[in-house]
Amino acid sequence: MGAPAPQPPYEALLERARALTTGPRRVLGLTGPPGAGKSTLAARLVADLGPRRAVLVPMDGFHLANRVLDALGRRDRKGAPDTFDASGYVALLRRLRPGAEDGAEDGAEDVVHAPEFRRDLDEPVGSALPVPREVPLVVTEGxxxxxxxxxxxALEGLLDETWYVAPDERLRIERLVARHEEFGRTPEQARAWALGSDGANAAVVAASAHRADLLVDPG
Structure with a gap:
């Protein structure tokens, strides 16, 4: 992939996503740093495409459970790359994407059930997101x-397109702080987490931006 070019308005993004709903199932990935607006954009695309054309399967369903993070001593870094079941996420995408494995049969499973992350619980919940065989586009974000x-x-080759969501940095931090406050942190704790743990993860994510097919500013 070459260096991505900035992408015009939402309507153009929707049409690009719609073009992925023809033919065999495809997987569209939305990535970017914490607070970039990936979840909002992904949900909007899926809602506008409709349930017969697209389904949303976020990467966050593969957060390790809090008790596992406690046992590993990683709870204070929740959200870092090694606090996810990355291999489990790869395995799910292989189930969802026809031909991702040698000998895989197109649509071998009528429904694949994916996990989701519940922010109100701060935990993943298994088998919460059904993905019917006939839906042609899976949108995943993380x-x-x-x-x-x-x-x-091992994710290389499992995503048909990947868009990098890159908002204004000040807006991104404001969103993160507000999110952390909404789910129970004090304003001071929320800002410390947004600039500390989230900031470190954002730097890791930013270093991968050059691999994206498209650079998106969600506004």
């Missing part, structure tokens, strides 16, 4: 879709 280290490297 921080590390373009990371090429460790088990994340």
């Amino acid at each position: 921080n590390y879709l373009l990371l090429r280290e460790g088990p994340w490297a």
